[in-house]
Every structure is written in C-alpha cells, then in structure tokens.
Amino acid sequence: MTRFRAALAAAGLLLLSACGSGNDSDSGGGPATLKLSVIPIVDVAPIYLGQQQGFFAEQGLKLQIVTAQGGAAIVPAVVSGQVDFGFSNYTSLILARSKGLPLKVVGPGNASTGQAGKDFGGVLVKAGSPIRTPKDLAGKRVAVNTLNNINDTTVRASIRKAGGDPANVRFTELAFPDMLAALDKGNVDAVQVVEPFLTTGLKAGDRLVASNYVDTAPNLTIAGYFTSQKTASSKPELVKKFSAALQESLRYAAAHPDAARKVLAAYTKISPAVASALILPKWPASVDRASVDTLARLAQQDGLIKTVPDTGGLLP
Amino acid sequence: MSALGLLRRAALLLAVPALLVAAWWLLTAGSTDFFWPPLSQILGAFDDTWFHGRFTRDVLPSVGRLLAGYLLALVIGVGLGTAIGSVRTLRALLEPVLEFFRAIPPPVLVPILMLFAGIGTGMKILVIVSGCVWPVLLNTVEGVRALDEVLGDTARCYRMRPHSRYVHLVLRGASPQIAAGARQALSIGIILMVISEMFAAGDGVGFTIVQFQRGFAIPQMWTGIILLGLIGVVLSLLFQLVESWALRWYTGLRGSEREG
Known part of the structure; x- marks a missing residue:
C-alpha cells in the first residue's frame, strides 16, 4: 500500500511539473538568452537578418530561434513560458485575447504592401x-x-x-x-x-x-511579435531590449530588400530565382491600429468571436 | 454468476477509470491555467459542444469514414493475405515489397494521395485504408501459413471444393490471427481518422478539435479529446462482441483443450 501511495505521489508530481515547466532566461551572467518562436516563412526575414547583423547581440541578447510548424503551437509555448516571444498573425492574437489569454504585442511583424496586384x-x-x-x-x-x-x-x-x-x-x-x-x-x-x-x-x-x-484595409497589419503578460511584467528589461533589436532589424530589412531576399536561403527552401522575383511584405516600424480593429471587426462579423475585444490592451 | 460476482467484475472494470477521472478532477479543481481547465468546466461544455448539431455534422461523418476505411482494409487485407499466405512463390515475391510499404507512415503519404485521390471523402478513406490494411494483411498471411497441414491434407482427400475449402478451412483456420490483426487495425484506424481530417477537411471530430485548438476554445478542445476516447471504447466493445461471436468455436476449442 505504501508503495502504491508513493507511486501515486510520484505520478502527481510528474503531472504538476509537466504543467508548470518554464525557463529562466534572465538568470546568470553574460548575455541573456532569448527564445523566440517563429514560423520559417518570408515574413520573419528581418529576425534572421537582424541576427546576422548582430542587432540582438548589441542589446546583450543571445537570440535562440525556435521554429514552429504553425501559429497554433506558438501561443501555448509563449503562455507557458517555454519561449519568451512568438510570431503570430493578428486574427489569431485577437481570438486568443477574446478567450482571455493574457497576450501582449511587443512589436510589429509585417504588413500588406497596400498595392493591389503587387501584394505578397x-x-x-x-x-x-x-x-x-x-x-x-x-x-x-x-x-x-x-x-x-x-x-x-x-x-x-x-x-x-x-x-x-x-x-x-x-x-x-x-x-x-x-x-x-x-x-x-x-x-x-x-x-x-x-x-x-x-x-x-x-x-x-x-x-x-x-x-x-x-x-x-489600407496598410493592413498582418502579424506581430508578442509575449505573455507575465513575461511583459516580470522581465521588462528583456522586452525592452527585444523590441529595440526588433525595431532595428525591421528598419534594416525594409531598407535593404536585397539582403532580405538573400537571407531567405538561410532558413527556407525558396530557390534563388524565386527569392529574387517574389514580392516582399512591408516591414513597418509601428502597428497600424486601425487595421487591427478592422481585423477584429471582421472576426466578429464572420462569427469567429462573439464580441470584439479591446485591441488597445493587446497592442503596445 | 452470482450477484456478488457481477458486482465484483463491475468494480474491477470501473476502478481504474474512476480513479483516473477522480485524480483529473482533483488535480485540476482550482486550476487557473488556460490550457488545463478544471474537469468540471470541460464536462460542463460537453453537451453544448457535441449534442447540438455537431453530432450529425462532424461525429457521424468521421465514424462513417472510419468504418468505410476499416471495412475496406479488412476485405483487402484478408483477400490479399489469404492469397499470399497460400501461394509460396507469391509470398517470396511480395514479402520484401510489403515490408517496404508497411514501414511508410500513412501521414506522410497524404500529400501524395491528394494528388490522385483529390481532397474529398475518398482521400480520407484511402488514408485510413493505407494504415489499417497492414496488420490485417500480415496477420492473415501468418494465420494462413500456420494452418494445420493435416487438416489441409484431409480437405484434399475429401476433395473439398475450392470455395468451401477457402471458407471452412483457410478463413476459419486463420480467423484467430485475422481477428488479432483486425483489433490492431481498429486503433490505427481511429488515429488515422483524426489525421486524415487534418488535411483539407471541412467536417469531422479531428477537424473540429483542431479548430477549437486554433480558436483557443480549450475546454471544447478537451471535450473532443474525451469524445475520441469514448468512440474508441465503444468501437472496441463492438469489436469484442463480433469477435467473440465469430471465434466462439475457437474459444470453445481452447477451453476444452485446457480441460482435457
């Protein structure tokens, strides 16, 4: 009986530790490790470019990119603290927010070029x-x-x-x-x-x-980089450094489209011929709030959510 | 069986599930974790989630595709299996190829299946068949190979017709093995039912669970997972009924052998 009880207790402990797995990226000296989960697509080229250019190292960050198959896997990873930041489109973030998931956008991701026939x-x-x-x-x-x-x-x-x-x-x-x-x-x-x-x-x-x-919408913002409210409030320094490096990366990618095309070969299987011909998204410096509201309204109109959540709390 | 014995059996059957549910209930009782909602909340969402339209819209199509794929796999597996098991040259010719194909996980075949079977119901049934057929086929081959030679010779001496030889000797003799393969195939079928609905689907239990997950409707997602488990339990009970009816000669034989 005691053995049985011990086994039960062990099983309970296992369950508990499985629920509360997290990491401490702020601990220790040296550069802080930052885990960012992205889908390896054209949209996130600035991150890879920024890593190459050393923008994250300049902020004292050791960037570790974790690739995910889809956005659906990224949100739980961010909320549970397995990664610090994630990349997702705004409709997903609005859906998550409407269900009460505590997410916070820390920087813009990418946007439509705004030109009909010449969008990505x-x-x-x-x-x-x-x-x-x-x-x-x-x-x-x-x-x-x-x-x-x-x-x-x-x-x-x-x-x-x-x-x-x-x-x-x-x-x-x-x-x-x-x-x-x-x-x-x-x-x-x-x-x-x-x-x-x-x-x-x-x-x-x-x-x-x-x-x-x-x-x-004009200048429709498609996706962004986000974190959990918990990370935002417990590691404000990390968030500040990440957004600074992100801004720098976005600016660099927007100014150097050829470098952005070139970096695609580093993390995608896109052939050089297609990479040089494809239409890049816009990498804006800020989130277009009106277009996020438009996405929220559309989500409600199409029945994805019942009520339009307050997008102000989601955005930086 | 006495009333007490019956009670004892029921208690044995339900003890572990009851314990697991109780543990789940207690461990999640005060949970505020978004992805681990309290079990009470999950059970509360069950009825609303599945029994107001989704049962006919998602559950029945899923189960229908599963049964269609499973039965098709049974027919193909038993048909090919008896042929391969009976003819030695055929066996020597096909065995390496069969080992090659059975090692390929069906999910990686989906994009290829889509190219020639389209993206409709046919493709999904094909995915289920492509996984379920192997345990049936390979077990049938083994079952037929292991047939009692004396029985085979006897059948030949009595000049049994090919048809009755097939039904009464080959199929019946291999049926315990076929049943073992069919049981394995059933659980594979449920897994593939879900997987096939992750590609180009518009309805189904697996499809709905993924939708809930992406829409962050977490209690509803858990109800779907529980429902999948329940479908598995019901199908396995049905399988046991059919099996014990079809193999009653075998269990009888085994019983008398043990006594004798």
Missing part, C-alpha cells in the same frame, strides 16, 4: 477560369491555409468590397505547399496564397483575381 498575398485562379473578380468567388471552392482565421476573413472582405456575397463561398483548408497542385487538378476553384507560392503560381500561368489584404 492574393487569390489565384487557373488561367482559363471564368472567375474574373472577387465577386465571382461567390459559391466557389476556395482554399485557405487555416479556416476561421485571417485569410478566409480577408477573402470574404475582398468579396464584399467587390459587391459579392461571401456567405456561400466554400472554404477548404489546405497547406500552402499543396495549394497550387490542388488548383491545377481542379480540386478547388481558387487558392489564397502568400509568397513564395504567389510568384510560383503566377509563373506557372495562374491568374491573380484579388489582393485580399489590400482590399481589407
């Missing part, structure tokens, strides 16, 4: 498709990388702007790398892609029918 994301159809405008997408099958998130809400916004009815668009979830093949095979009628798939599709003869980010 858009809706493609096959060359011979009868779909000519966003309005024609009504009733069609459209692939997005995640349902109930930024891409389907902005495609709906695009359709509404063109005077169409997005109610009966059939969105299907497909990973970006699978989309062009599905479009080619006729499994879907249109795909919402971002770079490098946009350029790849256009080169293969697909046709752009909508720049959904541009249609949603």
